[in-house]
Each structure stands twice: as structure tokens, then as C-alpha cells.
Amino acid sequence: MFEKTLSELADALAGGEVSSEELTRAFIERIDALDGNYNAFITTTPEEALEQAREADRRRASGDAGPLTGVPIAHKDIFCTRGVRTSCGSKMLDNFVSPYDATVVARLREAGAVCLGKTNMDEFAMGSSNETSWYGPVRNPWDTERVPGGSSGGSAAAVAARMVPAATGTDTGGSIRQPAALTGITGFKPTYGRVSRYGMIAFASSLDQAGSLTASAEDAALLLNAIAGFDPRDSTSVEREVPDYRGELDQDLKGLKVGVPSEFFDEGLDGETARVVEAALDQYRELGAEVREVHLPHLGLSVPTYYVVAPAECSSNLARFDGVRFGYRCEDPRDLLDLYERSRGEGFGPEVQRRIMTGTYVLSAGYYDAYYLKAQKTRKLIRDDFLAAFEEVDVLMGPTTPTPAFGIGEKTDDPITMYLNDVYVNAVNLAGLPAASIPAGFVNGLPVGLHLIGNFFEEGRLLNVAHRYQQVTDWHRRMPENIE
């Protein structure tokens, strides 16, 4: 059963081929058998999962089941889950048991989805390799000497190894799309404001957005149907009707205008990866799309802009971890200042500290105009480039990452080398647009992702574009060896 997509498992449950309890037990056994190789989970909750599965089966028996009732999922450990540790990949929150559910968690719980556990991640979602987690790196199921990407690396590896059919993730600067690309699965990031951020531990509040890591675009549509929508508890949640994303999947792509930003094909792009992307574009031409070149002239500013905006917001958001109300507290503080400094110095890892200090610096007196205000302006230039491109085309396509998965330890010496891995994905968050990464082929046995970017709130179109490709290709069906 594990090779089935979430949608297929939902159908199997609806058709009575399997019960949620049987399915849940099977995936729990897979996690027990396989996760020693990958470290994709920080916490598993088998007892709670089986209880939820039995409840789902009762719901189905009484005729009260929805499409997600009884399907197993996992949550990135950035989402607060009532009564279950929510660590955010940090020693700071190793002992934090959330007293409430994030809205994403609550909505999936109400839909009847069964939560198998919480997935590993870069500490506070700050990283592109899952190596900054306090719980150790996650290994890529396609090659365990390589990273799965980050920050949603645990969710990506768990789905790639089919230890769970689908998982939630968050994307602040590519943290869903980049790991999806490196592990050969479908990553989907909705428009900023489409999904509530309530209970999703904040990293950079003007960039953070929840989404999904799944085996197919159809699965992403199924999950988005459940999690999208207005939430009064998130002041940036958008009051806008949620369409049935599954209903739009099958639309014909004839006449679809695809823009390919020439800036994506820069000198940093691996030649083999570029060829995989070209082949995917040919596939879209066969599906009836018109592919043309477009320009995003300020794309080169996106990574430096991101590394001002995101650290600035992070330094403000992470001020709440003070060793007083929850989270880690140092031993025997001498006074209040010592309590703050040592709790934060000992509780946060090096990458989080670097970002807090970068943010503190760019916001500090004398530097604000040169860095933070400047970055807000370059952010506008980047966003306006996208708006201009969407005057001409319906969707943008390119590579998700410059290369396939890199080795564990390969990029940890220089932060800039790591940051540049996100050169194609950061801009999307600065603009706030919806985007996806879908499997499009392989280079030396490692998956390559095709990056799809849509206009504001055109999630349905984007999922449709991804789904049609997946109907005529089988890249998304490929699985790593040794996961049987």
C-alpha cells in the first residue's frame, strides 16, 4: 500500500479496501523499520495515531467521512500540536509541549487525517540542508550521504521514503520547494496569506507560508482544500473564497502561456539539471503550452534582499525565547541578564545565532537605512518584475535548485555557499507568490525539480499545470531503492 499516493489511499479507504487502523499500523511499522536510516522524525506518536485511526473508522462507519478521514500524515515540527512536543528542531524547545493546535493542524484534525508524528527540520526553519537541526541531520533516501534539503527536510525524506504519504511543511525562502526537488517529490507553497500562520512558529512573518510535501499535485490539491482559508487568528490571513482545487486539476493546457525567466539559466546552473528542465518544457509544449522567454531583471538581488529581510524579522520574532515563560533555561542564572544571555546562547544553535545577529545588525541604529530600508525597496523591484512577467504569461517555469542534492557537510563551512542554493526560490517568498516544485527527471540517479510559479491566488491553475504533467510522465512515481 505504501507506494500509493494520498489520493489513492483516500479512495481505498472510501472503497472499504482497507481501514484507517490497518493503514496507520502499516505506516507506523514502516517508520519503525526505516527511519533509523533517515532521521526524518523528531517525535512519533503511534498511540495517538491509532486512536485517531479508530475514530476515523468510526466516523466512516457512521457515514460522516470526508476525503481525508483516516489518511495518515505527518506535521513538520514547526506546527504546534496540542499535547505533543513541538521542538522546531531546537534545543530551545526540546521540552515544549504545545497547549494548543496550529490552525493547519486543527483543520487536518477536523478533516479526520491521522497524525503519525512530527518531522525533523532545520532549527527554527533556518537552513537549506536540514543540517542545523538540534536532532541531527536528515539523510536523503536517494543517497544517504546527501542532504534532503531544508528546512522541511524531514517531511521531504519521510514522503520520499513513503514512511508517510504526505506531510506539511513551511516555506519562508524555499523550504518546501527545495527539499521537494532534492528528494523527488511534489512541494507546494500557496500564496502568502492563503493558509493561516496561527500556531506555526514564526521565523520571518512577511515571508512564512504553510504548504505541503506530497507524492503528487493531486495530493497537494486535496490537502490545500483542507488547510486553505481565512482565519481570524492570523492578522495576515486573507478573506477570500477557497475554490475546490481538485475540481480544476484536469483543465486542458492548450494555449497556456509559459514564461521561462532567462535569469534562471545563469552560470551557477548545472548543465545536466538545465537539460532536465529543457526536456520538461518540451513536454509542456506537447501538452499544448506556448513557451517563451521572459525576464526578471532584479532576480540577482533576491538572495541578498532575502538575507536582510528574513534575519531582520527573525531577530524580532525570536526575541520571545527568553528562558522565562517556556523553552530552555540555563542552569543557575546570576541575574536576569545572565538568564537571557545564557538561555539564548545555549538554547540556539550557530546558524540561528548568526541570523539573529545579522538581523540585529541590519536593524541597529546607523545601519537601518543602508540595509533594511534598502532591502524593502529592492524587494519591491523584485515583486514588480514578477507582476510585469504575469502581464505576459500565465505561469513561470525553471529549475528549483542549481544542482541536485549535495553531500552532507559539503556546504557547512561558508554560509553564503549554502544561501546561494536558494537562488531561484527566495524571490518567490519576497513577492508572496504561490509556487511548486515537481519531479522532472534525474541526474546521476538524483532527482531534479521543475519550479512552477503562479500569479497571486492562482493555486488552482498551478496545481492543474503540475497535475497535467504528472498524467503524462511518471517521474513522480519513481521511488528510491531500498525502501521496500
Add this chain to the structure above:
Amino acid sequence: MSLSPDQVRHIARLARLGIDESEIESYADNLSRIVDFVDQLGKAETADVEPMAHPLEMAQRLREDEVTESDHRDEYQENAPQTEAGLYIVPRVIE
């Protein structure tokens, strides 16, 4: 622009981060590289550009001034390192 060890100590103090003296040098090196990297923004022409703080043009939503949340103090304090009689305990601030 490179950051001196003293600047790093100052930033760490502002951010209330207790950094080990042995790590100051390596943070100075890393942070200098990051600052050098973001310095390239200085070259962008932005004279007539409005700063953008947020992706969506939206106004702050207001709600009715009425109680919507109930008291969860005891539950929330279960996560606190130290409490007493419903209060959070910190080292003595006023002698």
C-alpha cells in the same frame, strides 16, 4: 565591510545572546561575509522606489472589543521553567 570582534560582542549583547569568547572570531568572520554579501544591494538604483514591507496590500483588520479567549494560565505555565503561585519566577531584579 568587515565586522570587528568588538562589534560582534556589541551585537550579541543587543540580541541578548551569550556567545563564548572562543567563538567570537568565527562569528566575526561569518557575519562579515554575510554583510559583504548583502552590501551588493547598495548598487541597486532605488531612488524612486517605495519600500515594501509586506507582500499583500492589506490594512490591519480590527475586531470588536470583546473577550474571545478564556483563561489558560495554569495550562500555559506547565511549560514554564519556574513558577510560583501563578507567577513566573526570575532571578531577583531589585535588591
